[in-house]
Amino acid sequence: MTAVELLPWAAFLIGTAFGVAGQVSGFCLLSGLRGWWSGGDGRKIRAFALALAVAVVLSQLLDAAGYVSLARSAYAQPTLSLVTLVSGGVLFGYGMVMANGCGARSLVLLGGGNLRSFVVLLCIGIAAHMTLTGLIAPLRVAAASAITVAPGVSPPTLSGLAGMLWLEKEPARWLVVGLLAAVLTPFAFSHRPFRRDATQIVAALVIGALIPLGWFVTGYLGDDDFNPAPLTSLTFIGPIGDTIQYSMLATGIKASFGVCVVTGVFVGSLATALARRRVQLESFTSPRSMLRYIAGGVLMGAGGALALGCSIGHGLTGLSTLSLASFIAAASILGGAALGLHGPLHLAPVKP
Numbered sequence: 001m002t003a004v005e006l007l008p009w010a011a012f013l014i015g016t017a018f019g020v021a022g023q024v025s026g027f028c029l030l031s032g033l034r035g036w037w038s039g040g041d042g043r044k045i046r047a048f049a050l051a052l053a054v055a056v057v058l059s060q061l062l063d064a065a066g067y068v069s070l071a072r073s074a075y076a077q078p079t080l081s082l083v084t085l086v087s088g089g090v091l092f093g094y095g096m097v098m099a100n101g102c103g104a105r106s107l108v109l110l111g112g113g114n115l116r117s118f119v120v121l122l123c124i125g126i127a128a129h130m131t132l133t134g135l136i137a138p139l140r141v142a143a144a145s146a147i148t149v150a151p152g153v154s155p156p157t158l159s160g161l162a163g164m165l166w167l168e169k170e171p172a173r174w175l176v177v178g179l180l181a182a183v184l185t186p187f188a189f190s191h192r193p194f195r196r197d198a199t200q201i202v203a204a205l206v207i208g209a210l211i212p213l214g215w216f217v218t219g220y221l222g223d224d225d226f227n228p229a230p231l232t233s234l235t236f237i238g239p240i241g242d243t244i245q246y247s248m249l250a251t252g253i254k255a256s257f258g259v260c261v262v263t264g265v266f267v268g269s270l271a272t273a274l275a276r277r278r279v280q281l282e283s284f285t286s287p288r289s290m291l292r293y294i295a296g297g298v299l300m301g302a303g304g305a306l307a308l309g310c311s312i313g314h315g316l317t318g319l320s321t322l323s324l325a326s327f328i329a330a331a332s333i334l335g336g337a338a339l340g341l342h343g344p345l346h347l348a349p350v351k352p
Contacts (some may be wrong), residue, residue: 007229011257012215014210017278022265023272024109025203029049029311030096030105033337037226043197046188046203052316053184054208060177062212066171066184068219071155072231074308075323078156081144082328088306089275089314089329092237093336097347098292101113102311103236107262111269115283123297124304125241130140131305140306157322176322210234211320216259232257233320237304237311267334307332 021027025047028065032045063070070076076262097101099120100107106117106124131140153160162172188204189195214233222229246259255263273279284290307329309318315333318326339345 006346007217007222008255008260011214011260012267014214014217014265015261016233016268016271017206017264018104018261019108019111019265019270020272021203022104022204023111023269023276023278025199027108027203027207028101028105029333030101030337033334034341037338037341038271041193043189043194043200046191046194047200048315049184049205050188050201051208052319053181053188054205055211055316055320056177056322058182058212059215060322062215063296064173068215068231069205070215070231072219073215073321073323074230074232075314075318075321075326076155076157077323077325079148079150080156080325080328081146081148083143084140084156084306084308085325085328086332087143088303088308090336090339091299091303092307092310093303093333093338094340094345095296095301095303095336096311096333097296097337097340098119098298099296100293103240103304104234104265104310104312106297107236107240108269109266109269111266112273113279113281115281116290119284119290120241120293120297123294124237124246124265124301125244127301128237128305129241129245131302132241133321135244136141138304143306151324156324158324158327159322161324173322186292187312208316210319214257214261214317215320222257229257232318234261235309235317236262237301237310237313241301249316260276304335 026044027047028044029048032042032048032049035041035043035161036045059070092102099106101117101120103121103124106120109117110121130136151160153164159169159173159176162176167175190238194200211233215231217231219231220231235258239256239262242256243259243262246253246255270279300310304313307314309326311328311333314326314329319330340347
């Protein structure tokens with residue numbers, strides 16, 4: 001079996017590891033924000049911070065060693081579309097609150113028998129493809145060209161901006177990486193309940209390490225001269241739609257990295273839930289609740305397609321490249337979540 005032929009299996013195993021870690025720990029940006037901002041359980045936001053620190057450091061090491069070139073990723077955008085990045089991020093963040101979790105979390109919950117998540121995933125996938133290539137794609141293209149900014153730095157990353165301060169490329173890179181690690185790691189371990197929770201720590205380390213592993217699989221194993229794989233890692237909005245499409249049109253086409261990851265997340269979560277005897281079928285108890293989840297899924301699908309990423313795709317994977325676009329999108333996702341959790345657009349806690 002060649003390296004290229006190993007790529008789908010490697011992607012499946014990466015997804016499986018994410019599913020296992022997510023099922024055991026409940027890894028979720030929304031849960032972390034809700035617990036942190038309400039003054040309750042702050043462990044999950046610390047887990048997300050630690051995962052981000054690991055992803056940034058290891059991804060940049062991988063790039064510096066020459067195994068991959070993160071400048072080839074979709075996050076290295078020479079021009080930034082502020083309209084789509086900001087509006088898409090806000091829509092995604094607000095939809096995440098409406099549906100009580102992002103696309104990745106919905107996949108994990110589905111493995112445990114949560115049928116509400118099945119509806120959310122269908123809505124995410126359909127809305128994402130409608131926005132990327134379907135009925136409302138022309139609106140996305142028009143919005144993308146409405147207000148664009150050329151950062152004027154190469155690469156279009158935080159380290160590129162630091163390079164404008166008369167620093168060489170590598171010192172600029174490691175200055176930014178060091179600052180991020182110096183903020184995120186103490187933030188995580190300054191919280192005593194997090195320090196005492198081995199499950200959260202291990203899950204954060206595993207999920208953080210899966211990001212550079214995805215870069216390595218697509219950038220090294222998938223580096224075929226005749227049919228190179230797109231350089232990517234964990235992201236879920238587009239791949240959820242791709243998985244739905246692949247399930248209907250699989251004959252004669254190959255499963256992409258994203259499709260294999262999505263499948264792996266579900267399988268890993270299901271296997272873990274079965275092993276722990278945590279599988280329990282759950283559904284809606286009212287039409288109103290169902291409408292809220294549907295709306296949340298649609299907003300996440302459309303918003304994630306506009307921003308070209310989600311809470312994992314931008315919040316971990318994109319930020320690991322130090323991409324300016326991902327910092328803007330991630331901040332917008334946090335803003336959308338804040339609107340849903342607090343303020344005038346506050347949403348009441350979801351009731352199944």
